[in-house]
Amino acid sequence: MSVLRLAVLALVFGLLAGCGDDGPSVSGAGDPSAAAPSSPQPSSVAKPSSGASTPSAAVVPDVLKFTATTVDGKPFDGARLAAKPVVLWFWAPWCPKCRAQADATADVASKYQGKVHVVGVAGLDKTGAMRDFVTEQEVGGFPHLADEAGAIWKRFGITSQSTYVVLDAQGNKSFSGTLVNGDGLADHVAKVVG
Template identity: 45%
Template sequence: MVVRRLSWLFLVAVLAVAGCGGSGGTPSTDADWPAGTPAGPPLEFTATTVDGEPFDGRSLAGKPAVLWFWAPWCPVCLQQAPGVREAFEQYGDQVAIVGVAGLDEAAAMPEFIRLAKVEAITNLSDETGEVWKRFGITSQSTFVLIDPAGTITFQGRLDADEVPARVAELLG
Protein backbone atom coordinates (compact mmCIF):
# COMPACT_ATOMS: atom_id res chain seq x y z
CA MET A 1 0.00 0.00 0.00
CA VAL A 2 2.81 2.41 0.89
CA VAL A 3 4.67 1.60 -2.34
CA ARG A 4 1.50 2.18 -4.34
CA ARG A 5 0.88 5.55 -2.69
CA LEU A 6 4.50 6.58 -3.28
CA SER A 7 4.20 5.53 -6.93
CA TRP A 8 1.09 7.68 -7.36
CA LEU A 9 2.76 10.56 -5.54
CA PHE A 10 5.74 10.31 -7.89
CA LEU A 11 3.40 10.24 -10.91
CA VAL A 12 1.50 13.29 -9.61
CA ALA A 13 4.80 15.13 -9.10
CA VAL A 14 5.93 14.32 -12.63
CA LEU A 15 2.62 15.50 -14.06
CA ALA A 16 2.76 18.68 -11.99
CA VAL A 17 6.20 19.47 -13.38
CA ALA A 18 4.97 18.66 -16.91
CA GLY A 19 1.90 20.81 -16.39
CA CYS A 20 -1.72 19.82 -15.88
CA GLY A 21 -3.32 19.23 -19.24
CA GLY A 22 -0.12 19.46 -21.23
CA SER A 23 0.33 17.22 -24.22
CA GLY A 24 2.75 14.99 -22.32
CA GLY A 25 3.93 13.53 -25.59
CA THR A 26 0.43 12.78 -26.81
CA PRO A 27 -0.26 14.28 -30.23
CA SER A 28 -2.76 17.10 -30.00
CA THR A 29 -3.95 17.50 -33.57
CA ASP A 30 -5.64 15.19 -36.04
CA ALA A 31 -2.62 15.35 -38.34
CA ASP A 32 -0.29 14.26 -35.51
CA TRP A 33 -2.37 11.31 -34.39
CA PRO A 34 -2.31 8.07 -36.38
CA ALA A 35 -5.88 6.79 -36.13
CA GLY A 36 -6.40 3.34 -34.64
CA THR A 37 -3.14 3.31 -32.62
CA PRO A 38 -4.20 1.19 -29.60
CA ALA A 39 -3.19 -2.46 -29.77
CA GLY A 40 -6.32 -4.13 -31.08
CA PRO A 41 -9.71 -2.55 -31.57
CA PRO A 42 -10.09 0.51 -29.32
CA LEU A 43 -13.40 -0.58 -27.83
CA GLU A 44 -12.18 -3.95 -26.59
CA PHE A 45 -11.73 -3.11 -22.92
CA THR A 46 -13.60 -3.57 -19.68
CA ALA A 47 -13.72 -1.33 -16.65
CA THR A 48 -15.85 -0.43 -13.64
CA THR A 49 -17.93 2.72 -13.33
CA VAL A 50 -17.42 5.10 -10.43
CA ASP A 51 -20.73 3.68 -9.14
CA GLY A 52 -19.19 0.17 -9.10
CA GLU A 53 -21.02 -1.22 -12.15
CA PRO A 54 -19.21 -3.28 -14.80
CA PHE A 55 -18.59 -1.53 -18.13
CA ASP A 56 -17.70 -3.13 -21.46
CA GLY A 57 -16.15 -0.84 -24.07
CA ARG A 58 -17.79 -2.93 -26.79
CA SER A 59 -21.12 -1.46 -25.66
CA LEU A 60 -20.01 1.72 -27.47
CA ALA A 61 -19.66 -0.03 -30.84
CA GLY A 62 -21.71 1.21 -33.78
CA LYS A 63 -22.01 4.85 -32.80
CA PRO A 64 -19.53 7.66 -32.21
CA ALA A 65 -17.88 7.77 -28.80
CA VAL A 66 -15.95 10.36 -26.83
CA LEU A 67 -13.64 9.25 -24.03
CA TRP A 68 -12.59 12.04 -21.68
CA PHE A 69 -9.58 11.13 -19.53
CA TRP A 70 -9.59 13.23 -16.36
CA ALA A 71 -8.08 13.29 -12.87
CA PRO A 72 -10.01 14.38 -9.75
CA TRP A 73 -7.42 16.98 -8.73
CA CYS A 74 -6.94 18.51 -12.20
CA PRO A 75 -8.15 22.13 -12.53
CA VAL A 76 -7.94 21.98 -16.35
CA CYS A 77 -10.25 18.95 -16.31
CA LEU A 78 -12.71 20.87 -14.16
CA GLN A 79 -12.58 23.77 -16.64
CA GLN A 80 -13.39 21.36 -19.51
CA ALA A 81 -16.50 20.03 -17.78
CA PRO A 82 -18.92 22.72 -19.10
CA GLY A 83 -17.98 21.74 -22.66
CA VAL A 84 -18.50 18.07 -21.88
CA ARG A 85 -21.90 18.85 -20.35
CA GLU A 86 -22.89 20.97 -23.36
CA ALA A 87 -21.84 18.24 -25.80
CA PHE A 88 -23.81 15.68 -23.82
CA GLU A 89 -26.91 17.90 -23.72
CA GLN A 90 -26.74 18.55 -27.48
CA TYR A 91 -25.57 15.17 -28.78
CA GLY A 92 -25.88 12.65 -25.96
CA ASP A 93 -28.59 10.72 -27.79
CA GLN A 94 -26.26 10.30 -30.82
CA VAL A 95 -22.80 10.03 -29.22
CA ALA A 96 -21.61 8.05 -26.20
CA ILE A 97 -19.64 10.35 -23.88
CA VAL A 98 -17.67 8.53 -21.21
CA GLY A 99 -15.37 10.00 -18.57
CA VAL A 100 -12.34 7.90 -17.63
CA ALA A 101 -11.09 8.96 -14.19
CA GLY A 102 -7.57 8.04 -13.16
CA LEU A 103 -4.41 9.13 -11.38
CA ASP A 104 -6.10 8.96 -7.98
CA GLU A 105 -8.05 6.67 -5.70
CA ALA A 106 -11.65 5.83 -6.51
CA ALA A 107 -12.82 7.62 -3.35
CA ALA A 108 -11.76 10.99 -4.81
CA MET A 109 -13.72 10.60 -8.05
CA PRO A 110 -17.34 11.23 -6.93
CA GLU A 111 -16.48 14.69 -5.57
CA PHE A 112 -15.01 15.75 -8.93
CA ILE A 113 -18.11 14.42 -10.72
CA ARG A 114 -20.32 16.46 -8.37
CA LEU A 115 -18.24 19.65 -8.73
CA ALA A 116 -18.01 19.26 -12.52
CA LYS A 117 -21.74 18.47 -12.72
CA VAL A 118 -21.12 15.49 -15.02
CA GLU A 119 -23.34 13.02 -13.17
CA ALA A 120 -25.37 12.44 -16.35
CA ILE A 121 -22.47 10.85 -18.24
CA THR A 122 -20.94 7.46 -17.53
CA ASN A 123 -17.71 7.86 -15.58
CA LEU A 124 -15.26 5.00 -15.26
CA SER A 125 -12.98 4.49 -12.30
CA ASP A 126 -9.61 3.61 -13.81
CA GLU A 127 -7.67 3.64 -10.56
CA THR A 128 -5.14 1.10 -11.89
CA GLY A 129 -4.72 2.97 -15.19
CA GLU A 130 -5.56 0.03 -17.45
CA VAL A 131 -7.83 2.02 -19.80
CA TRP A 132 -5.36 4.90 -19.80
CA LYS A 133 -2.57 2.49 -20.82
CA ARG A 134 -4.76 0.90 -23.49
CA PHE A 135 -5.13 4.27 -25.22
CA GLY A 136 -1.57 5.46 -24.52
CA ILE A 137 -2.78 8.36 -22.39
CA THR A 138 0.11 10.08 -20.64
CA SER A 139 -1.65 13.11 -19.17
CA GLN A 140 -5.06 14.01 -17.86
CA SER A 141 -7.52 16.20 -19.70
CA THR A 142 -7.14 14.21 -22.90
CA PHE A 143 -10.01 13.40 -25.26
CA VAL A 144 -10.24 10.41 -27.58
CA LEU A 145 -12.87 10.58 -30.34
CA ILE A 146 -13.90 7.31 -31.97
CA ASP A 147 -16.07 7.03 -35.07
CA PRO A 148 -18.91 4.47 -35.48
CA ALA A 149 -16.49 2.05 -37.20
CA GLY A 150 -14.32 2.05 -34.06
CA THR A 151 -11.46 4.14 -35.47
CA ILE A 152 -9.81 6.86 -33.42
CA THR A 153 -10.22 10.13 -35.29
CA PHE A 154 -8.70 12.47 -32.68
CA GLN A 155 -6.69 12.22 -29.49
CA GLY A 156 -5.54 15.26 -27.55
CA ARG A 157 -6.50 18.19 -25.38
CA LEU A 158 -9.60 20.28 -26.03
CA ASP A 159 -10.76 23.46 -24.35
CA ALA A 160 -14.34 23.52 -23.06
CA ASP A 161 -15.61 25.57 -26.00
CA GLU A 162 -14.03 23.13 -28.50
CA VAL A 163 -15.73 20.00 -27.17
CA PRO A 164 -19.24 20.49 -28.65
CA ALA A 165 -17.81 21.45 -32.06
CA ARG A 166 -15.53 18.38 -32.13
CA VAL A 167 -18.47 16.16 -31.22
CA ALA A 168 -20.52 17.74 -34.02
CA GLU A 169 -17.65 17.02 -36.45
CA LEU A 170 -17.58 13.42 -35.24
CA LEU A 171 -21.22 13.14 -36.26
CA GLY A 172 -20.34 14.35 -39.75
Protein backbone atom coordinates (compact mmCIF):
# COMPACT_ATOMS: atom_id res chain seq x y z
CA MET A 1 0.00 0.00 0.00
CA SER A 2 1.49 3.36 -0.99
CA VAL A 3 2.26 6.17 1.44
CA LEU A 4 -0.40 8.32 -0.26
CA ARG A 5 -3.09 5.69 0.30
CA LEU A 6 -2.09 5.33 3.94
CA ALA A 7 -2.26 9.11 4.40
CA VAL A 8 -5.73 9.25 2.80
CA LEU A 9 -6.96 6.40 5.02
CA ALA A 10 -5.56 8.13 8.12
CA LEU A 11 -7.35 11.35 7.13
CA VAL A 12 -10.64 9.53 6.56
CA PHE A 13 -10.46 7.68 9.88
CA GLY A 14 -9.57 10.93 11.64
CA LEU A 15 -12.56 12.68 10.08
CA LEU A 16 -14.87 9.79 10.94
CA ALA A 17 -13.81 9.99 14.57
CA GLY A 18 -14.77 13.68 14.73
CA CYS A 19 -18.54 13.22 14.29
CA GLY A 20 -19.18 12.58 17.96
CA ASP A 21 -17.16 15.54 19.28
CA ASP A 22 -19.24 18.56 20.28
CA GLY A 23 -16.21 20.76 20.95
CA PRO A 24 -14.62 23.27 18.60
CA SER A 25 -12.54 22.05 15.70
CA VAL A 26 -8.85 21.77 16.24
CA SER A 27 -8.19 23.54 12.97
CA GLY A 28 -8.50 26.53 14.65
CA ALA A 29 -26.14 33.75 2.13
CA GLY A 30 -26.12 31.67 -0.22
CA ASP A 31 -26.28 32.66 -3.81
CA PRO A 32 -27.24 29.71 -6.03
CA SER A 33 -25.97 31.63 -9.05
CA ALA A 34 -22.45 31.41 -7.59
CA ALA A 35 -22.15 27.98 -9.19
CA ALA A 36 -21.62 29.05 -12.80
CA PRO A 37 -18.02 29.11 -14.14
CA SER A 38 -16.82 27.94 -17.54
CA SER A 39 -15.82 24.27 -17.37
CA PRO A 40 -16.22 21.54 -14.76
CA GLN A 41 -13.30 20.55 -12.57
CA PRO A 42 -13.37 17.51 -10.31
CA SER A 43 -13.73 18.59 -6.69
CA SER A 44 -10.87 16.32 -5.75
CA VAL A 45 -8.45 18.56 -7.64
CA ALA A 46 -9.30 21.95 -6.04
CA LYS A 47 -7.19 23.65 -8.69
CA PRO A 48 -6.31 27.30 -8.30
CA SER A 49 -8.75 29.54 -10.11
CA SER A 50 -7.72 32.23 -12.55
CA GLY A 51 -10.23 34.63 -10.98
CA ALA A 52 -11.51 35.64 -14.43
CA SER A 53 -15.17 35.08 -13.50
CA THR A 54 -15.16 37.21 -10.34
CA PRO A 55 -17.96 39.72 -9.85
CA SER A 56 -16.97 43.30 -10.71
CA ALA A 57 -13.27 42.36 -10.99
CA ALA A 58 -13.03 42.00 -7.19
CA VAL A 59 -9.67 41.13 -5.71
CA VAL A 60 -9.77 37.38 -5.07
CA PRO A 61 -8.10 36.25 -1.84
CA ASP A 62 -5.83 33.23 -2.31
CA VAL A 63 -8.08 31.11 -0.08
CA LEU A 64 -10.90 31.45 -2.65
CA LYS A 65 -8.80 30.52 -5.68
CA PHE A 66 -10.16 27.02 -6.24
CA THR A 67 -12.55 25.23 -8.54
CA ALA A 68 -14.85 22.32 -7.78
CA THR A 69 -18.05 20.61 -8.85
CA THR A 70 -21.40 20.89 -7.08
CA VAL A 71 -23.35 17.84 -5.93
CA ASP A 72 -25.53 18.48 -9.01
CA GLY A 73 -22.52 18.18 -11.32
CA LYS A 74 -22.21 21.90 -12.08
CA PRO A 75 -18.83 23.65 -12.17
CA PHE A 76 -18.06 25.98 -9.29
CA ASP A 77 -15.38 28.68 -9.11
CA GLY A 78 -14.46 29.81 -5.60
CA ALA A 79 -13.33 33.15 -6.99
CA ARG A 80 -17.01 34.06 -7.45
CA LEU A 81 -17.28 34.25 -3.67
CA ALA A 82 -14.92 37.24 -3.53
CA ALA A 83 -16.01 40.65 -2.16
CA LYS A 84 -18.63 39.28 0.28
CA PRO A 85 -18.40 37.36 3.54
CA VAL A 86 -18.51 33.58 3.11
CA VAL A 87 -19.81 30.72 5.25
CA LEU A 88 -18.37 27.32 4.37
CA TRP A 89 -20.22 24.44 6.02
CA PHE A 90 -18.21 21.21 5.94
CA TRP A 91 -20.57 18.25 6.33
CA ALA A 92 -20.96 14.53 5.64
CA PRO A 93 -24.24 12.88 4.58
CA TRP A 94 -24.24 10.28 7.37
CA CYS A 95 -23.34 12.68 10.21
CA PRO A 96 -26.18 13.29 12.72
CA LYS A 97 -24.56 16.54 13.93
CA CYS A 98 -24.55 17.81 10.33
CA ARG A 99 -28.24 16.96 9.98
CA ALA A 100 -28.92 18.91 13.18
CA GLN A 101 -27.10 21.94 11.70
CA ALA A 102 -29.09 21.96 8.45
CA ASP A 103 -32.00 24.17 9.58
CA ALA A 104 -29.80 26.86 11.16
CA THR A 105 -27.54 26.91 8.09
CA ALA A 106 -30.50 27.22 5.71
CA ASP A 107 -31.96 30.01 7.90
CA VAL A 108 -28.68 31.99 7.75
CA ALA A 109 -28.48 31.49 3.97
CA SER A 110 -32.01 32.84 3.59
CA LYS A 111 -31.66 35.72 6.07
CA TYR A 112 -28.38 36.97 4.58
CA GLN A 113 -29.12 36.22 0.92
CA GLY A 114 -27.29 38.72 -1.27
CA LYS A 115 -25.02 39.81 1.62
CA VAL A 116 -23.21 36.56 2.42
CA HIS A 117 -22.32 33.49 0.36
CA VAL A 118 -23.21 30.23 2.08
CA VAL A 119 -21.65 27.11 0.55
CA GLY A 120 -21.87 23.54 1.78
CA VAL A 121 -18.76 21.42 1.27
CA ALA A 122 -19.78 17.76 1.43
CA GLY A 123 -17.20 15.05 1.95
CA LEU A 124 -16.52 11.57 3.31
CA ASP A 125 -19.04 9.86 1.04
CA LYS A 126 -20.20 9.52 -2.56
CA THR A 127 -21.91 12.28 -4.51
CA GLY A 128 -25.24 10.42 -4.67
CA ALA A 129 -25.48 10.34 -0.87
CA MET A 130 -24.55 14.04 -0.80
CA ARG A 131 -27.40 14.88 -3.20
CA ASP A 132 -29.82 12.85 -1.08
CA PHE A 133 -28.76 14.76 2.05
CA VAL A 134 -29.39 18.12 0.35
CA THR A 135 -32.89 16.99 -0.68
CA GLU A 136 -33.81 15.31 2.61
CA GLN A 137 -32.54 18.18 4.76
CA GLU A 138 -34.07 20.82 2.45
CA VAL A 139 -30.84 22.80 2.11
CA GLY A 140 -30.94 23.26 -1.66
CA GLY A 141 -31.21 27.06 -1.44
CA PHE A 142 -27.42 27.43 -1.61
CA PRO A 143 -24.66 25.54 -3.46
CA HIS A 144 -23.08 22.36 -2.11
CA LEU A 145 -19.73 21.09 -3.38
CA ALA A 146 -19.04 17.39 -3.83
CA ASP A 147 -15.59 17.06 -2.26
CA GLU A 148 -15.26 13.26 -2.34
CA ALA A 149 -11.46 13.39 -2.32
CA GLY A 150 -11.29 16.02 0.45
CA ALA A 151 -9.24 18.57 -1.50
CA ILE A 152 -11.26 21.56 -0.30
CA TRP A 153 -11.40 20.20 3.24
CA LYS A 154 -7.61 19.98 3.16
CA ARG A 155 -7.30 23.48 1.67
CA PHE A 156 -9.17 24.91 4.67
CA GLY A 157 -7.50 22.63 7.26
CA ILE A 158 -10.73 20.83 8.17
CA THR A 159 -10.22 17.69 10.26
CA SER A 160 -13.82 16.86 11.20
CA GLN A 161 -17.26 17.21 9.67
CA SER A 162 -19.94 19.55 11.01
CA THR A 163 -17.41 22.37 10.94
CA TYR A 164 -18.08 25.95 9.87
CA VAL A 165 -15.56 28.41 8.46
CA VAL A 166 -16.70 32.04 8.32
CA LEU A 167 -14.63 34.43 6.19
CA ASP A 168 -14.95 38.20 6.06
CA ALA A 169 -15.25 40.05 2.74
CA GLN A 170 -11.44 40.13 2.39
CA GLY A 171 -11.15 36.35 2.84
CA ASN A 172 -9.82 36.49 6.42
CA LYS A 173 -10.98 33.73 8.76
CA SER A 174 -13.36 35.14 11.35
CA PHE A 175 -14.47 31.80 12.84
CA SER A 176 -13.70 28.11 12.45
CA GLY A 177 -15.32 25.40 14.53
CA THR A 178 -18.30 23.26 15.34
CA LEU A 179 -21.58 24.84 16.43
CA VAL A 180 -23.98 22.36 18.04
CA ASN A 181 -27.23 22.48 16.02
CA GLY A 182 -25.79 25.50 14.20
CA ASP A 183 -26.48 27.63 17.30
CA GLY A 184 -24.54 30.89 17.10
CA LEU A 185 -23.94 30.77 13.35
CA ALA A 186 -26.11 33.84 12.77
CA ASP A 187 -24.10 35.74 15.41
CA HIS A 188 -20.80 34.89 13.69
CA VAL A 189 -22.22 35.97 10.34
CA ALA A 190 -23.61 39.22 11.76
CA LYS A 191 -20.07 40.14 12.90
CA VAL A 192 -18.66 39.92 9.35
CA VAL A 193 -21.64 41.60 7.70
CA GLY A 194 -21.28 44.65 9.96
